[in-house]
Amino acid sequence: MTTLGEAARAVLLTPDPHAKRRAARALARGWRRGDIAHRCDVPLPDRPAWPAAPELLAPAQMPRRRKGGSERGRIAMLHALAHIEFVAIDLAVDLVGRFGGEFPRGFVDDWLGVAADEAMHFALLDRRLRALGSHYGALPAHAGLWEAAEATADDALARLAIVPMVLEARGLDVTPATVTRFRDAGDEASAKILERIYADEIRHVGAGTSWFEWLCDERQMEPRATWQSLVKARFRGSLKPPFNDSARRDAGLTQEYYAVIA
Template identity: 85%
Template structure:
């Protein structure tokens, strides 16, 4: 029987975006059917395979996106979001393949489900780009989105603290305003896609918060204090308001976590 680790590594080493999307959903099906042994017995790659396009640029080199409701600006925003979802497939799969053996099956259930969600989000955004005359890879993309994975590859608690509880939680803060901008521009199709992604991301942040708390309890750590320490030591950016307190609360990420150390 193939193992969870082998299957996760295969997804990470798939470069083509649509092949990776299909591989992630195939991983989820195989796990649900009991076709994968719960063993993480192979090393995950330091960096996942990437397609030739989009061109990946350092943050300072990224072209500035125009504000407003022009179609060109909306395409640029959708492309940036598609890239985030594409990288998010690998972040979820790497979490499973790298750390899944340290947790019970419920952890794997949750994070393989997240990977399948991210694959679906990517598909929705790429389809919308094509409807607008573009596609994923048509524009440059941010090269730094994998940095959080590299900074936390040695510690499951650090990975949970930074990726779902900082980076995905930031998406909860900014997405409602983005939805409003698309609606104001008359692009209800894109607004509905982003609203669907937003609701799924609340569940993803909640999965991170729940498993972070459970692991802290298992180790006898105070969850809030441990999160503060890990964010200060492993996250290069700053936690900046405004925060979507209601969405964060729905995800179990209460203000005691982030309000104290926000800049």
């Protein structure tokens, strides 16, 4: 029987975006069917395999996206979001393959569900790009999205603190305004995709917060103080308002976590 570690490694080492998203969804289905053993018994790569395109650039080298509702600007935004969702597939799979053995089966259930969601989000965004005459890989993309995984590869608690509870939570802050911008430009199709992603991301942040608190309880650590300490030590950036307090609260990430260090 294939183990969870072996299956996760296979997804991470799949470079083609569409093959990777199919592999992630197949992993989630295999786990639900009971075809995969709950063992994380193989080393995972430091970095996943990715395609030759898009070209990955440092944040300072990324072209500035035009404000407003031009089609060119909307394509650039959709492409950036598609890249985030593509990397998010690997982030969820790596979390499971690297740390899943430290948790009960419910953790794997949740995070393979997240991986399948991210694969679906990527497919929706790439399909929308193609409808607008573009595709994933047509524009450069941000090279720094995997840095948080590298910085937290040694500790599940740090990974949960940074990836879902900082990076994905930031998506909750900015997505509603992005939806409005697309809708004001008359792009209802894109707006509906982003609304679907937004609803799913609340659940993802909720899973991160819930399992972070579970692991804090296992280690007899106070969650909020521990999270604040980890963010200060492990996050290469700062928490900046405005925050979508209501969406964060729906995910269990209350102001007591982030207000004091924002």
